[in-house]
Amino acid sequence: MILVDKKTKVVVQGATGKMGSAHAKRMLDYGTNIVAGVTPGKGGEKIHGSVPIFDTVAEAVEKTGATCSCIFVPPYLALDAGYEALEAGIELLVLITEGIPPLDTAKLVAAVKAKGAKLIGPNCPGIITPGQSLIGILPGQIFKSGPVGMVSKSGTLTYEIALALTESGHGQSTCVGVGGDPVKGLDYQEVLMMFEKDPATEVMVMIGEIGGSAEEEAAAFIKKNIKKPVIGYIAGQTAPPGKRMGHAGAIISGGKGTAASKLEAFKANGVRVAMTPNEVAKQVAEALKQPAKA
Numbered sequence: 068m069i070l071v072d073k074k075t076k077v078v079v080q081g082a083t084g085k086m087g088s089a090h091a092k093r094m095l096d097y098g099t100n101i102v103a104g105v106t107p108g109k110g111g112e113k114i115h116g117s118v119p120i121f122d123t124v125a126e127a128v129e130k131t132g133a134t135c136s137c138i139f140v141p142p143y144l145a146l147d148a149g150y151e152a153l154e155a156g157i158e159l160l161v162l163i164t165e166g167i168p169p170l171d172t173a174k175l176v177a178a179v180k181a182k183g184a185k186l187i188g189p190n191c192p193g194i195i196t197p198g199q200s201l202i203g204i205l206p207g208q209i210f211k212s213g214p215v216g217m218v219s220k221s222g223t224l225t226y227e228i229a230l231a232l233t234e235s236g237h238g239q240s241t242c243v244g245v246g247g248d249p250v251k252g253l254d255y256q257e258v259l260m261m262f263e264k265d266p267a268t269e270v271m272v273m274i275g276e277i278g279g280s281a282e283e284e285a286a287a288f289i290k291k292n293i294k295k296p297v298i299g300y301i302a303g304q305t306a307p308p309g310k311r312m313g314h315a316g317a318i319i320s321g322g323k324g325t326a327a328s329k330l331e332a333f334k335a336n337g338v339r340v341a342m343t344p345n346e347v348a349k350q351v352a353e354a355l356k357q358p359a360k361a
Contacts, residue, residue: 069216069241069261069268070159070185071135073199078103078124078133078157080140080148087139088114090163090204094137097207099200102131124155135159137193137202145189146171153182160252161202162188172250179252186252192222192244203244213238215351216262218255219274220247220281224302228274228344235348237355240268247276255285256292263293270354271295272347273338276302278324283332290336296354299333300341301326 077094081087082104092115095101103119110122121127124136136152138145138160145167152160160179167189179186187194193203197210204222209230215237219225225244232239243258245251255273262268271293275282282301289297333340339354341347 068196068199069258069265070187070243071194071196071200071202071241073098073100075135075159075200075202076100076102076131076133077135077137077200077202078105078127078131078152079118080105080124080136080138080152082106082114082118082120082139083109083112084139086163090137090139091115091118093204093207094201097201098198099202102133103127124151124157128155128157133157135161135202137161137163138188139163142166142168142171146175149175149186150178153178153184158184160184160186160188161191161193162186162246162252163191163193163203164188165190165248167248169248169250172248176250176252187243188246188248188252190248191246191251192225194241194243195239196241197239205242205244209233210242211238213240214267214269214355215239216258216265216268216271217242217274218258218262218271219244220276221274221302224274224276224300224344228272228300228347231344231348232272232351235352237348237351240265249279255281256288259285259289259293259297263295269295270351271297272351273297273299274302275299275329277326277329280324282329286329286332286336286338289338296357297338298341298347298350298354299330299338300344300347301329301333 083106112120195201197212
C-alpha cells in the first residue's frame with residue numbers, strides 16, 4: 068500500500084456542504100479515520116454524530132493531529148483551501164474539486180512542492196487502500212485488498228477496471244486517481260515509483276486516455292525505472308479524429324496524444340497492453356504468474 072492506511076488522520080475541508088457532508092459520511096462508513104471537518108463560521112458543530120467541525124485547518128490539525136485533507140470546496144476557493152492546508156502542516160492534499168483554473172492549480176502545485184507535501188488531483192476521485200482508508204468519492208464496495216497497484220486519470224473507468232479485477236479475484240494494494248486536468252499534483256511516474264518500492268504491490272495497472280503526452284512519458288519512464296509488470300489501458304480508442312472529449316486533459320494536437328500513439332509507446336517500452344477493461348484483469352492474472360524482472 069502507498070500514501071494512506073487505517074492510521075491516516077483525515078480532515079475534510081468543506082465538510083458541512085452538500086458534497087463534503089455526503090462523502091464524509093461514505094468515508095466514515097467505509098472506516099476512514101476522519102478526525103475533523105473544517106467550515107469557517109461553523110466551529111463547534113458536529114456532523115454525522117461524532118466529527119467535530121473547526122473554523123480553520125490550523126485548529127483542526129492542532130486538536131486532532133490530522134495529516135491529510137480531503138478538499139470539497141467550490142473552484143474559486145480551492146487555491147486558498149489548499150494554501151490553508153499546507154500552512155497548517157497537512158502532508159497529503161486530496162483535491163476533489165473540478166473546474167479549477169489551471170493557473171490556480173499551478174500555483175498550488177508549486178506551493179505543495181515547496182512544502183515537501185503531496186497533492187492528488189484536482190478533478191479526481193481520490194485514493195483508496197482497500198479495507199483501510201477511502202479518501203474521496205470512490206465506491207469502496209467494489210475494491211478489495213490485494214497485490215495490484217492502480218493509477219488512473221479517469222474516475223469511472225477506474226471503477227470499471229477495479230470491479231473487473233475484484234470479480235476475477237485480484238485485489239488492489241492502493242488505487243490512486245490522479246485526475247484528468249492538464250495541470251495536476253502527483254503524476255504517473257511518481258505513483259508508479261511508489262508502487263515499485265511497495266512490497267505489497269506485485270503488479271501495476273496504469274489507466275490513461277487520449278490527449279496530452281503523460282502516458283508516452285510514463286512509458287519511457289517505466290522502461291528505465293520499473294521492474295514490476297505494468298498493464299496499460301487507454302480510453303478513447305474510438306474517438307473521432309479532431310474531436311475533443313472528456314477531461315480538460317483530453318486535447319489532441321499535431322498527431323500527439325492519440326490512442327494509437329499512446330498504445331504504440333506502451334508496446335515500445337515493455338508495457339503490457341489491454342484493449343478492454345476485462346482484458347486488464349486477464350493481463351494481471353498472467354503477469355502475477357511470471358517472475359518479476361531482475
